[in-house]
Amino acid sequence: xxxxxxxxxxxxxxxxxxxxxxxxxxxxxxxxxxxxxxxxxxxxxxxxxxxxxxxxxxxxxxxxxxxxxxxxxxxxxxxxxxxxxxxxxxxxxxxxxxxxxxxxxxxxxxxxxxxxxxxxxxxxxxxxxxxxxxxxxxxxxxxxxxxxxxxxxxxxxxxxxxxxxxxxxxxxxxxxxxxxxxxxxxxxxxxxxxxxxxxxxxxxxxxxxxxxxxxxxxxxxxxxxxxxxxxxxxxxxxxxxxxxxxxxxxxxxxxxxx
Amino acid sequence: xxxxxxxxxxxxxxxxxxxxxxxxxxxxxxxxxxxxxxxxxxxxxxxxxxxxxxxxxxxxxxxxxxxxxxxxxxxxxxxxxxxxxxxxxxxxxxxxxxxxxxxxxxxxxxxxxxxxxxxxxxxxxxxxxxxxxxxxxxxxxxxxxxxxxxxxxxxxxxxxxxxxxxxxxxxxxxxxxxxxxxxxxxxxxxxxxxxxxxxxxxxxxxxxxxxxxxxxxxxxxxxxxxxxxxxxxxxxxxxxxxxxxxxxxxxxxxxxxxxxxxxxxxxxxxxxxxxxxxxxxxxxxxxxxxxxxxxxxxxxxxxxxxxxxxxxxxxxxxxxxxxxxxxxxxxxxxxxxxxxxxxxxxxxxxxxxxxxxxxxxxxxxxxxxxxxxxxxxxxxxxxxxxxxxxxxxxxxxxxxxxxxxxxxxxxxxxxxxxxxxxxxxxxxxxxxxxxxxxxxxxx
Numbered sequence: 120x121x122x123x124x125x126x127x128x129x130x131x132x133x134x135x136x137x138x139x140x141x142x143x144x145x146x147x148x149x150x151x152x153x154x155x156x157x158x159x160x161x162x163x164x165x166x167x168x169x170x171x172x173x174x175x176x177x178x179x180x181x182x183x184x185x186x187x188x189x190x191x192x193x194x195x196x197x198x199x200x201x202x203x204x205x206x207x208x209x210x211x212x213x214x215x216x217x218x219x220x221x222x223x224x225x226x227x228x229x230x231x232x233x234x235x236x237x238x239x240x241x242x243x244x245x246x247x248x249x250x251x252x253x254x255x256x257x258x259x260x261x262x263x264x265x266x267x268x269x270x271x272x273x274x275x276x277x278x279x280x281x282x283x284x285x286x287x288x289x290x291x292x293x294x295x296x297x298x299x300x301x302x303x304x305x306x307x308x309x310x311x312x313x314x315x316x317x318x319x320x321x322x323x324x325x326x327x328x329x330x331x332x333x334x335x336x337x338x339x340x341x342x343x344x345x346x347x348x349x350x351x352x353x354x355x356x357x358x359x360x361x362x363x364x365x366x367x368x369x370x371x372x373x374x375x376x377x
Numbered sequence: 378x379x380x381x382x383x384x385x386x387x388x389x390x391x392x393x394x395x396x397x398x399x400x401x402x403x404x405x406x407x408x409x410x411x412x413x414x415x416x417x418x419x420x421x422x423x424x425x426x427x428x429x430x431x432x433x434x435x436x437x438x439x440x441x442x443x444x445x446x447x448x449x450x451x452x453x454x455x456x457x458x459x460x461x462x463x464x465x466x467x468x469x470x471x472x473x474x475x476x477x478x479x480x481x482x483x484x485x486x487x488x489x490x491x492x493x494x495x496x497x498x499x500x501x502x503x504x505x506x507x508x509x510x511x512x513x514x515x516x517x518x519x520x521x522x523x524x525x526x527x528x529x530x531x532x533x534x535x536x537x538x539x540x541x542x543x544x545x546x547x548x549x550x551x552x553x554x555x556x557x558x559x560x561x562x563x564x565x566x567x568x569x570x571x572x573x574x575x576x577x578x579x580x581x582x583x584x585x586x587x588x589x590x591x592x593x594x595x596x597x598x599x600x601x602x603x604x605x606x607x608x609x610x611x612x613x614x615x616x617x618x619x620x621x622x623x624x625x626x627x628x629x630x631x632x633x634x635x636x637x638x639x640x641x642x643x644x645x646x647x648x649x650x651x652x653x654x655x656x657x658x659x660x661x662x663x664x665x666x667x668x669x670x671x672x673x674x675x676x677x678x679x680x681x682x683x684x685x686x687x688x689x690x691x692x693x694x695x696x697x698x699x700x701x702x703x704x705x706x707x708x709x710x711x712x713x714x715x716x717x718x719x720x721x722x723x724x725x726x727x728x729x730x731x732x733x734x735x736x737x738x739x740x741x742x743x744x745x746x747x748x749x750x751x752x753x754x755x756x757x758x759x760x761x762x763x764x765x766x767x768x769x770x771x772x773x774x775x776x777x778x779x780x781x782x783x784x785x786x787x788x789x790x791x792x793x794x795x796x797x798x799x800x801x802x803x804x805x806x807x808x809x810x811x812x813x814x815x816x817x818x819x820x
Contacts, residue, residue, distance in 0.1 A: 321484045
């Protein structure tokens with residue numbers, strides 16, 4: 120089996136615990152002074168890559184784990200987190216603060232990186248919790264013409280470059296098998312990401328972090344979509360209270376539900 | 378524990394577009410291991426001006442601490458139960474070696490970062506109990522790293538960093554108090570051993586520690602050339618099964634999760650190679666770490682103060698009386714605003730002292746006096762600011778502040794510790810009067 124060269128794309132997003140607010144201009148959510156972290160699904164991707172190496176799950180071994188992020192200069196913080204968790208090196212593509220990349224642009228960028236890094240496995244989050252597009256992995260598989268397994272809850276390696284992936288689907292799980300090279304997107308049940316230990320945080324500072332730009336990959340930030348307006352969801356209307364079961368049935372009938 | 382942290386995951390679910398049920402199940406599985414931090418973005422402390430490393434430490438430590446919610450500390454306080462899981466979690470993450478050299482398995486960071494770590498621990502809700510459960514392991518190992526022989530280092534430090542051994546610090550005695558040079562516990566050399574007799578008091582974690590860093594007299598007070606040269610430092614095994622060693626837990630006001638003890642030695646034997654540095658140099662060696670400890674204590678006090686104030690401010694925003702939040706009343710808001718300013722000022726003093734301490738290793742223009750004054754001032758100011766914040770947090774809660782469930786009473790009980798230890802307010806005032814103002818010594 121070929122040695123794995125894993126590419127792990129990670130994204131800096133507003134921390135999952137922060138309640139986002141729409142900005143005054145209604146062009147997006149307020150990001151200034153808001154806590155950011157690694158997209159939780161990407162956290163799983165990093166963890167899984169490191170575990171594949173540590174538990175020696177791939178017969179050919181793991182040759183390289185490269186974390187990759189496109190974002191403002193602060194995206195380097197989450198790359199350092201990935202390095203502290205066990206990635207070998209990192210690539211940062213700097214995007215001006217406030218500029219967003221659409222999934223297709225990200226997929227094109229990742230395709231170029233895969234070629235440059237000679238990656239044979241890309242593990243990425245099934246979606247990022249900021250725009251919830253959930254498209255990048257699939258688009259990347261299309262551009263590369265590689266097999267893809269989305270929403271993985273289990274990844275197993277066999278002989279002859281075979282990879283078996285258990286996928287989370289509505290109502291159960293689905294098991295698929297493909298050969299390297301391939302794309303896997305991660306779901307919440309795949310693993311429990313670790314805390315970076317202090318010694319590893321310190322070691323991560325010394326690991327290699329390459330800085331690049333979109334132009335280095337021959338790309339521009341081409342937009343196909345235009346955001347017209349972003350608004351808060353309507354405030355939830357409180358429900359009504361009924362006295363008893365008969366009252367409930369009456370109400371349901373009134374609403375035409377029964 | 379696992380259940381209470383689950384709620385922290387709710388905000389995530391609102392983002393998820395996929396099957397809601399699947400997500401919630403997965404979240405429940407995951408949360409028992411690794412909830413994300415909820416401390417840092419709630420904290421009131423202004424964090425601009427800190428170094429990237431300090432902020433990294435703050436973030437990473439608060440993640441570990443978020444596994445130990447207030448319910449954990451409340452229970453351990455009420456049951457006087459040692460927080461051994463907490464100590465183990467920090468040891469697993471390599472945190473106990475934060476300020477120890479890299480060649481010994483530490484991370485080689487300074488007191489500036491260790492102070493931030495201790496503040497973050499206290500601020501997480503763990504309070505002084507959490508801080509004290511690891512304090513000696515972080516701080517009392519400093520003199521070891523500096524003065525032990527290579528062989529001693531290999532034997533002691535890795536075990537302490539990994540959490541295999543816990544340490545306690547045996548300096549204070551019932552009949553010596555702050556007059557350390559008068560301490561009377563004797564260590565008499567007999568062949569390859571020292572025989573220890575005497576009594577220590579306020580030994581934190583004595584019941585759970587397997588090592589004690591002990592300051593004892595090797596030359597009688599009257600016979601010593603100078604008063605500072607009759608004491609020696611040891612790193613001894615604490616074998617509680619020996620009849621020559623006994624301990625008694627002291628019932629105390631706060632920090633009840635962590636034991637404090639009276640320790641009695643009656644011809645307790647320890648191999649001669651447990652002596653650290655040279656015989657007679659013990660006091661000097663201990664002095665070496667004192668300013669560092671002042672900084673750590675100041676950080677712990679700050680953490681406690683910010684925890685209490687954060688809680689009080691959120692209560693004052695949410696508690697409605699007379700149809701409006703009580704924080705709208707200036708009688709409630711102003712004392713809290715005042716406490717905030719005192720904490721912020723003490724924070725600057727604390728990290729200034731820590732910075733001086735660290736910088737003095739490479740910058741010879743920084744005098745020991747400057748560090749001493751800065752570190753003592755920081756401890757004093759932070760302890761007072763924490764006391765003010767904790768007391769007002771209780772008062773802002775009204776009657777509820779008296780209920781254990783609101784945690785502020787626990788922090789209030791604990792905030793007396795940094796005012797009293799490791800040196801009293803009055804001794805700091807003496808020191809500053811003498812060193813900074815050039816006034817004659819009064820004692």
